[in-house]
Amino acid sequence: MNERRAAWTFVAPALVVIGAFFLVPVVAAFALSLTDFDLYALADLRNLRVVWLGNYIDILRTPLFWKSLGNTFYFVLAGVPLSIAVSLGAALLLDSKLARFKDFFRTALFAPVVTTVVAVAVIWRYLFHTRYGLINFALAKFGIAPIDWLGDPHWSMPAIILFAVWKNFGYNMIILLAALQGIPRDLYEAAHIDGASLVQRLRHITLPMLRPALLLVAIITVSGYFQLFAEPYVMTQGNPLQSTVSVLYFMYDEGFTWWSLGRASAIAFLLFALILAATLLLLRWGRRGEAA
């Protein structure tokens, strides 16, 4: 009895904070998305009107929304596989018996993960500089003409994807490395005795055993990449030709540049629905693999 009452004093403060500053706002965001909350309502609540699904319909008719959705999908569909591939490659290398100085390499490869996005985006903006950037300088050595990375709408998203891969691959690398280390060694030894090649071992032992970890990594990365914001905010400000405006960037602009808080809330919910759908899709894909 005493324990039960005490338990509530342990959990109550945290629950109050999470409830008041996260769960209630989430519900409020849905309510807000059904209103025309704007600068006038901000000044005087009597200017607030309920528009029901008006914001959603309106947004679906806004070309910039579809543009931002396309950009975000580009970032997710190209960025996630590339990130996971680099993470997996790095994890396999670090797990190899042949690798030396493993602690140093692990720390070096992970370092970008803990850096501040804004600060390293500033570095990469400079690396991508058309005239003085080191990337074009290096490409010139191979006879490739300078690319206007952040000024050409065809190259701006690839540039941001490259930066995101650099920044994030270390995170998944650590998760995949731990999963690799959990694979029983005798599986490999048995395969070795049976004369399986490196590629065969990778395909028939490593990848199937990594499946749960890969699914987890995919879910984390997909939902993280759908929330693209700081990178374009610092590197391109959504330009050139709005080629790097992400859904979240669009929401930020609607909400905090134009103060259309009702519309911005609706965008936030559309993004949420998208992330949820992607997560459920991945989970289903993962479950189907287990059954097979």
Added chain:
Amino acid sequence: MNASGRWRAIGVNALLVVLAAFSLFPLLWMASVSFMHPGEASTLPPPFLPKSATLANYRELFERAGMGRYLVNSLLVATAITLFSLVLNLAAGYAFAKLHFAGRDRLFRTLLTALVIPAQVAMIPLFLVMKWLGLVNNYGGVVVPAMATVFGIFLVRQYARTIPDELLEAARIDGAGEWRIFATIVLPLLKPIVVTLAIFTFLASWNDFMWPLIVLSDQVWQTAPVALAGLAREHVQDNELMMAGSVVTVLPVLALFLALQRYYLEGLLLGSVKG
């Protein structure tokens, strides 16, 4: 080792060197350029090291751009969030793991479900709440909503479950109150996860960008990343100055990570693989 094995070893290590160079080069170059004279980095071919190292950019950064103030803001905000969230998450995480109360597991599952909701969904109403509380352009605007996190509670709960019940029962029979048991018996056992949670929270708060950008629009209150993003928009051509700004923003978290790396990586695994 036979010849093909040796070649394979060279291949593995060469690839690791390439990846390490890819990871570290931008950071090393940032440091190098931050010591160059203004304009020096905008020459061809791009110089790798400063001709003569100068602290001019750092002087400009602190004297003219007010970076000192922003770093102090970041330090205060990140420290406050870390301290508050340690207390709240440790207490709640322990209770969810070890204390018995009605609806405990259902409540915890509800919290975990909330993890799928991206933080940005709450941001707009949260801004209105903060405005109503007078916490816009105030450290409180960033600190208060971050004082407890589902992730933190989850992390502590995972770890606290390993505490043997007999230990707690023995203390109860001796007549110790629940908070006293928590402070004298549980906390010392939770020490590793305390360090993990502290460094996780500090780094995340320091690096956070979108919410501080929204709630701290007034320059005086801005954290280092928010101020740096503003500077980057103003000083598009001043690469040497911007690199110095990046160095002072990244250095504290990088140093902290290097010092407490083991705890950080353990937390990462505890929070994801077992989740």
